[in-house]
Amino acid sequence: MLMAVAAVTFSFADKPVVVSKTPYDRGSVVALTVTPDVGYHFVEWTDHNTDNPRFVSMNDDMSFEAVVEMDQYTILFKNWDGTVWKKDFLHYGDPVVFPETDPIRDATAQYSYSFYGWKTNKANSAVATGDMTFIAEFDSTINRYAVVFKNIDGEVLQSLEYEYGEMPTYLQTPTLPATAEFTYLFTGWDRPIEAVTESVTYRATYSSNRNRYTITVLGENGEVTGGGTYPYGTTVTITATPNDGYAFKGWEEDDNPNAERDIFVEEHRTFTAKFEKITYTLNVSVNDSNHANVSVIAK
Numbered sequence: 192m193l194m195a196v197a198a199v200t201f202s203f204a205d206k207p208v209v210v211s212k213t214p215y216d217r218g219s220v221v222a223l224t225v226t227p228d229v230g231y232h233f234v235e236w237t238d239h240n241t242d243n244p245r246f247v248s249m250n251d252d253m254s255f256e257a258v259v260e261m262d263q264y265t266i267l268f269k270n271w272d273g274t275v276w277k278k279d280f281l282h283y284g285d286p287v288v289f290p291e292t293d294p295i296r297d298a299t300a301q302y303s304y305s306f307y308g309w310k311t312n313k314a315n316s317a318v319a320t321g322d323m324t325f326i327a328e329f330d331s332t333i334n335r336y337a338v339v340f341k342n343i344d345g346e347v348l349q350s351l352e353y354e355y356g357e358m359p360t361y362l363q364t365p366t367l368p369a370t371a372e373f374t375y376l377f378t379g380w381d382r383p384i385e386a387v388t389e390s391v392t393y394r395a396t397y398s399s400n401r402n403r404y405t406i407t408v409l410g411e412n413g414e415v416t417g418g419g420t421y422p423y424g425t426t427v428t429i430t431a432t433p434n435d436g437y438a439f440k441g442w443e444e445d446d447n448p449n450a451e452r453d454i455f456v457e458e459h460r461t462f463t464a465k466f467e468k469i470t471y472t473l474n475v476s477v478n479d480s481n482h483a484n485v486s487v488i489a490k
Contacts, residue, residue, distance in 0.1 A: 224245075230283025233259050236256065262282060294327040358384070404458055407462070410466060415464050417430060473487060
């Protein structure tokens with residue numbers, strides 16, 4: 192039986208190496224299998240055949256050269272949202288180079304974030320052993336916001352920080368000092384109190400009631416008018432009319448001489464009319480007091 196020799200080589204680092212030089216019977220079918228080292232992969236035979244294993248029939252001396260290449264891996268560093276922060280192409284065993292700058296995660300209304308590190312499911316992430324993906328991990332801190340309660344005049348009643356989602360409270364009832372004109376009643380806040388999502392200021396609101404004041408008008412031996420209870424700002428006319436035989440002599444509180452006068456209502460006040468009895472002087476005489484007397488008898 193005729194023998195044939197198959198010389199099988201493959202290229203490694205550009206240096207062909209003979210791996211088999213064995214005589215085979217003519218017509219024998221030989222399987223050529225390329226097993227690359229770790230970190231390499233079979234590309235093709237130099238005649239562009241890509242079968243592995245490759246089956247050949249021995250009908251002559253034959254030589255085959257397999258081409259292997261070093262593996263190249265894609266190394267991805269992704270931010271939390273899947274966007275690529277950095278992309279490298281490394282060969283097997285190359286050290287993984289982590290990004291020089293840390294990724295950023297924008298704060299939300301609820302959380303602020305700080306970069307924590309890179310996470311991968313590879314057991315050894317120091318060197319390239321295959322395609323690798325690293326995902327950025329972040330620590331989250333719940334945000335706190337200032338909540339201020341103010342009186343209607345701008346006075347700060349309470350200023351505290353609350354975490355996102357907390358419900359702020361102000362347990363007291365705000366008050367607003369009365370003025371001469373108005374008394375105030377707290378009616379609530381200028382906006383509904385809601386769970387915290389941002390810094391916010393609540394301002395107290397009030398209803399106003401116009402104050403009413405009593406004007407008291409007194410007087411003996413005459414008639415006085417104008418007394419009563421009136422809203423602030425009202426102008427009231429008071430009068431003093433003496434009885435028959437009496438005369439008006441002014442108002443006791445301020446010696447105002449006007450029997451009819453206007454009063455601006457702004458407080459409780461009392462006005463007392465002064466009435467005096469009208470009297471006359473009677474002078475009686477005789478021309479000769481030695482010879483006559485005069486008597487006066489009031490009836």
